[in-house]
Amino acid sequence: MLAATKYLFILFLLFSLIGCAAHSRYNWSSYDTKMYKHYKNPAEREDFVRSLKEILDNAEPEDKVPPGVYAEYGFVMYEEGNTQQAIFYYQKEATKWPESRAFMTKLIAIANNRATNQKQNIQRPVDSAIDADQNVQKPSSEVAK
């Protein structure tokens, strides 16, 4: 009786797990674990950027990029100071998911704004959007290429 219960339990767990995997519409590449790691160790930014790119590299060939991932990658590119790449990925998100258009239009405008300011040779901080908006003067090594 107990053995049966145990097997049933394992079977149940297996089914619930397989159920998710088999019908997966997207290629997630451990998206949730990557997000969690980022929240746990925000200092390890390079890892986060790389892991987001990894999801795109895995999912793009099969056209199975989950919603939000292009935008997420675009956003980290923006935070890195790479406005060109940021806009490129925001546009990808907007094309793939019409629901994202309003938000992407906003983010593209913000990135464009920064790009213009950078062209005017005003050195802007690149570490966060807040600083950019507050117009803080801070030396920055990363200027959009």
Added chain:
Amino acid sequence: MKRIPLLLLLLLTFLTFSGCAHRGELNKQEKFLAASPRSILIVPVVNNSVDITAADYMLSTLTFPLAERGYYVFPINAVKRVLEDDGLADSSLVHSSSTAKLANLFGADAVLYVVIEQWDSKYAILTTTTTVAVHYQIKDAKTEDVLWENRVRMVYQPQQSSSGGGSLVGLAVQLAVQAAVAAMEKASPNYMPLARQANASAVLHYPGTGIPFGPYATVEQKN
């Protein structure tokens, strides 16, 4: 000890089949179907539990079930950062501000609010038991009506599912393995499976207490 798997099984079974006939829930789902949102904005999770890591586990794992359900889900990290820029770094502040305003910032059709009510881990030599209670609520962007609501209670035990056989040696080995697993959990708990399970059981049971399929659900899924 041996009762726990049985209890868990019962709980899981209950969670699976519960909600097949809740009239209140069905009314909510009519509202959901009438609003038929295409996109869901997940805002940062409010954590009323004693475990400070719980919110990050929940936030990281929410996108998957909603996207798989067929909705456009806004990028959680970009959303979090934009909210911080707008002076909404505190998640309880986000939850108490106007849904319509929030949704408008991102162009979302609906907003998902998640509140962790309980997240307690009890450490024993052989096992770690974590009890969680999470409340989920989706509100309409325009009317601010509650379109869907669910509450999940779960008891979670990470455990080696080894079948050590009946021998004494087998039992000793099994106990040693369990103790090692429990010690590891205590040192650095991994709540990822727990968070995934909680979200899946909240969202995916449909028809029932879960949420209906979204616009990107495939015909295959709906069957």
